[in-house]
Amino acid sequence: MIDLSTHIFTPQEMNAVDAASVASGIPFFDLMERAGQAVAASALRLYPQARRFVALCGPGNNGGDGYVAARALCEAGAVVAVLEMAGDTALKGDARRAALACPLQPSPLSEYRPEAGDVIIDALFGAGLSRILSGDVQQLIAAINDAGLPVIAVDLPSGICGLRGKVLGSALQATRTITFMAMKLGHLLMPGRTFCGEIEVFDIGIPHRTLAAHVGNIRKNHxxxxxxxxxxxxxxxxxxxxxxxxxxxxxxxxxxxxxxxxxxxxxxxxxxxxxxxxxxxxxxxxxxxxxxxxxxxxxxxxxxxxxxxxxxxxxxxxxxxxxxxxxxxxxxxxxxxxxxxxxxxxxxxxxxxxxxxxxxxxxxxxxxxxxxxxxxxxxxxxxxxxxxxxxxxxxxxxxxxxxxxxxxxxxxxxxxxxxxxxxxxxxxxxxxxxxxxxxxxxxxxxxxxxxxxxxxxxxxxxxxxxxxxxxxxxxxxxxxxxxxxxxxxxx
CATH class of the missing domain: 3.40.1190.20 (Ribokinase)
Known part of the structure; x- marks a missing residue:
C-alpha cells in the first residue's frame, strides 16, 4: 500500500488520479461530497462557537467543495453565508450540481465585508491555480488577512501555486488547511507552507492503487x-x-x-x-x-x-x-x-x-x-x-x-x-x-x-x-x- 505520509503529488498528478477514479466507476460528485463534508466537520470541531461561517466559493471544483461544506454546516444548525465568484449558470458539471443543492442564497463575492466572529471557508481556488489573482480578489484577500479572521482553506490557501508554492499576487493566510488523500507540493514549498497553517489530510475514498498508479517520485523527507x-x-x-x-x-x-x-x-x-x-x-x-x-x-x-x-x-x-x-x-x-x-x-x-x-x-x-x-x-x-x-x-x-x-x-x-x-x-x-x-x-x-x-x-x-x-x-x-x-x- 502506498505510504501517503511521505508521497507528495503535483496538481497534474492529482488531476490524473481524479480522472482515473471516475473512470473506475467512482462518481466525481461523491468525492466532492466527501471533501465538503470533511471541511464542514473540521470547521465545527475547530470553531463550535463561530458566530457565522462564510463560504467563499470559486468557479471550479474547489468552489463545489465549498458549496457542499456550506450546505453541511447549514444542516448542522450553523449560521452560514455563501459568497460566489460566478452565478450557478456559469458553473459547470459537479460544481454546479453542488451549488444547486445548497439551500442558501449566495451573494456576489464583491459584497463581502469581514465581520468579527466570522470564520472563513476558503474555497475560491485549489492547488491547480497557476495564474496571478485578479485585483478585486486580491483586495478581498487583503481585507480578510487584515481582519485576522480564522480561515479554513480547502485543499490549499487561495493564491498559492500548488506546483511551485509561490504567491500569485496575494494569498489568504489560513489557520487550517484541509486537503484530500495526500499532500501537494504547495503545502511544503516556501512560502506556500507558511500560508497553510495546520494541515489535515482526509481520506475521501480514492483507492490507494489509483494513487500509486499516478504518483511521481517526489517525497516528504523522512x-x-x-x-x-x-x-x-x-x-x-x-x-x-x-x-x-x-x-x-x-x-x-x-x-x-x-x-x-x-x-x-x-x-x-x-x-x-x-x-x-x-x-x-x-x-x-x-x-x-x-x-x-x-x-x-x-x-x-x-x-x-x-x-x-x-x-x-x-x-x-x-x-x-x-x-x-x-x-x-x-x-x-x-x-x-x-x-x-x-x-x-x-x-x-x-x-x-x-x-x-x-x-x-x-x-x-x-x-x-x-x-x-x-x-x-x-x-x-x-x-x-x-x-x-x-x-x-x-x-x-x-x-x-x-x-x-x-x-x-x-x-x-x-x-x-x-x-x-x-x-x-x-x-x-x-x-x-x-x-x-x-x-x-x-x-x-x-x-x-x-x-x-x-x-x-x-x-x-x-x-x-x-x-x-x-x-x-x-x-x-x-x-x-x-x-x-x-x-x-x-x-
Missing part, C-alpha cells in the same frame, strides 16, 4: 525513506570501517568553517576525520582540534601524493576554503572520491560550471552540491532565472545537468538526484538560519558518505538530521552548538 541505508555499528567495527572523512581548510584566518564541518562529521559517525590545511593554518587548526586530525596539504601535488597512500573515504571542500583556481585544482583530483562541494567550492566554478560537471559526468553519482539560492544561481543561472519552474523542478534539472545530488538549501530544502527523485525537507526550525549551519550540514553529509551511504540517501539523511540537531539545540543556538548535536539519533 527516515522511513533512507534509515535502512544508514550504517549500523557492529562488534568488529573499527575506525576505518566507519570511514575516513577529509575536510579541506582555508587559510589561517578562515579556518572556523572547516572545523565546524569536521566536528559535525565526527559527531555524525565518521571513524576518522582529518582537516587538510595549508601550511599557515596547520597550527591554528591543531590548536583548536583534539579528536580531529590535522595534515598539511598545500598544493595539488601534495594532495595527489596523499590520495595515493591514504585511506580516504569521502571529502568536504568549500567551507572557508577560498574562491579560485586552487579550489578547482583540488576538485580535479578528487573525482574518484565521494565529495561534498559547498560554499567557496561551488562559487569557484561560477565562470566554468561545465568544467565541474564534465569532471563528474557519467558513472555512479559521487558529487553532492549544497548551494543556497545565490550559489545555485552561480552554477545554474538559466535554471535559476526560469520563473516557470518551482524549486523541485529547478533542483531536478540541476541534478540531471551536473550528475550530482543537489541539496538546494533553505527552509524548504530540496534534495534531488540525477535519476529524478526529489525529497522536500520540512523539519528545519527557523533558528537553523544562522552563520555556520551550512558548514555543519556539509560535514554531516560528508560523514555519511564516508560510511558508505549512497550520495542521495546521504544527502537526504544529512538534511533531515541537520533539522533534528537544530531542534535539540533549541532557539538561540550557535553553529558550534549545532555541531555538537550532529549525531545520528532517530529515536
Amino acid at each position: 527516515p522511513s525513506l533512507w534509515a535502512s541505508r544508514l550504517p549500523a555499528l557492529a562488534g568488529e567495527t573499527h575506525k576505518y570501517k566507519r570511514g575516513h572523512l577529509v575536510v579541506f581548510s582555508g587559510s589561517a584566518s578562515h579556518t572556523g568553517a572547516a572545523r565546524l564541518a569536521a566536528t559535525a562529521g565526527s559527531k555524525c559517525g565518521a571513524g576518522l576525520v582529518t582537516v587538510a590545511s595549508p601550511q599557515d593554518a596547520v597550527a591554528v587548526n591543531a590548536g583548536a582540534l583534539t579528536a580531529v586530525m590535522v595534515r598539511q596539504v598545500e598544493t595539488q601535488a601534495e594532495l595527489t601524493n596523499w590520495l595515493d597512500t591514504a585511506k580516504i573515504s569521502a571529502c568536504v571542500l568549500g567551507p572557508g576554503f577560498g574562491v579560485g583556481e586552487r579550489a578547482r585544482d583540488f576538485v580535479s583530483v578528487l573525482t574518484e572520491k565521494p565529495l561534498v562541494l559547498d560554499a567557496d567550492g561551488i562559487t569557484s566554478f561560477r565562470d566554468e560550471p561545465k568544467l565541474l560537471f564534465d569532471a563528474f559526468a557519467g558513472g555512479e553519482t559521487k558529487l553532492v552540491l549544497t548551494p543556497h539560492e545565490g550559489e545555485f544561481a552561480r552554477l545554474f543561472p538559466d535554471i535559476a532565472a526560469d520563473e516557470n519552474l518551482g524549486k523541485v523542478e529547478k533542483a531536478r534539472a540541476a541534478a540531471a545537468r551536473s550528475n550530482a545530488v543537489i541539496v538546494y538549501k533553505g527552509a524548504d530544502s530540496v534534495i534531488a538526484s540525477p535519476d529524478g527523485r526529489a525529497y522536500i525537507n520540512s523539519n528545519a526550525p527557523p533558528w537553523l538560519a544562522t552563520a555556520g549551519s551550512g558548514d555543519v550540514l556539509a560535514g554531516m553529509i560528508g560523514a555519511l558518505l564516508a560510511q558508505g551511504v549512497p550520495a542521495f540517501e546521504a544527502a537526504a539523511a544529512g538534511a533531515y538530521l541537520h533539522g533534528e540537531a537544530a531542534l535539540k539545540a533549541e532557539p538561540g543556538m550557535t553553529a558550534e552548538d549545532l555541531a555538537q548535536h550532529a549525531n545520528i539519533d532517530l529515536t
